Amino acid sequence: MVDELGAEGLTMRALAERLGVKAASLYNHVASKEALVDAVSELVNVEIDHAPLDDPDWRAGLTAYARGYRAVFLRHPNAIALLARRRVEGDRALRGYDALLALLGRAGLPAADAAETAAALDYLVLGSALETFTAGFTREPVAYRSAYPALADALAESFVRGGGGTGLDGRGFELGLRLLLDGVELRAGTSAGS
Template identity: 40%
Template sequence: MVRPRTPLLSRERIVEVATAIVDAEGLDALSTRRLARELGVQAPSLYNHFATKEEIVDAIGDAIVAGVDLSMLGRDPWPAALRGWARAYRAAFRAHPNVVPFLARGPARRPASLRLADAVYGALVSAGWPPAQATRIGAAMRYFVAGSALGSFALGFVADPSLYGADYPHLRDAHRLADRHSEVDEAAFELGLDALIDGLERRFAALHP
């Protein structure tokens, strides 16, 4: 990573470089010493902006969530809004898969994450969902989106036809999945999203006969 002759330190720059480290090597690779080295500064300089490494990780997570489009929530009919939001949320997760386990824990005190939760819940309640149901829907959607972004189902199968023999007769074409992982994973996400929304629409209709 090229360092400027005179390092300019800001919260935004710290988060940018910290995100690059985590994206490339995972959360365990991030330390204040490593981050300071990449920024070309001494570690104590970071403490003028963040008190702890945990605060830096919080800021990484919130910056990612801040990029999720929420414009459809409260604007579009709730089924279309949930679809659009789920796709935008998943795209943000997939761009930073190493941060997904951290984000999956919930919003904590992160402002952008709380705004997202508020927007989803508010859109559902305004559309006519009872508050308790809206809470459960928001949780179910987050479970689904986060799970779909944690890894590739298709890439979990090795491209070795000899592995799938008589012991696994129903997996005789599994070796082909890796080469088609993008298609398989995207189609699986859309299938699951359709099933979730279809089921919710039936439940909503039963609530409002």
């Protein structure tokens, strides 16, 4: 329902209608709307593969994890609004963050830097799944040329690289991820030398 209708579409009444039951009967299975959202969170978190976080090559592991994490939210972008500002209490999500922070520690980051890097990774993954850069540009690149020549050139040249807007969005995520990884490496090297 969240995938179809968005976060606001998930109500106890709408769920009951979808299931062909009375809303009151749902409370025999789910204590509250809050508990229902917790269940949605768990369903989404089950799809996130944490195995790459065990990779001895921290860079390869973090890359694979970030790509997989993003893929889950590309499949469920409406879940972001429902889950992004919620407390993290589910065991699977907590284990995932623990594994991520352990990987960043193995990479050489102090704990505070690891926490900030995990936050930056969340921003990159969730932001790129929630809002595509190219969705805001509804015209062909050439249509921007007279008033916005730099925008027209940038879009046109990026589209030539393949995949149109989807390709540009994917490459933008990959660039952000590489920059984040390079920053981790630099920060870990600086921390090790301190």
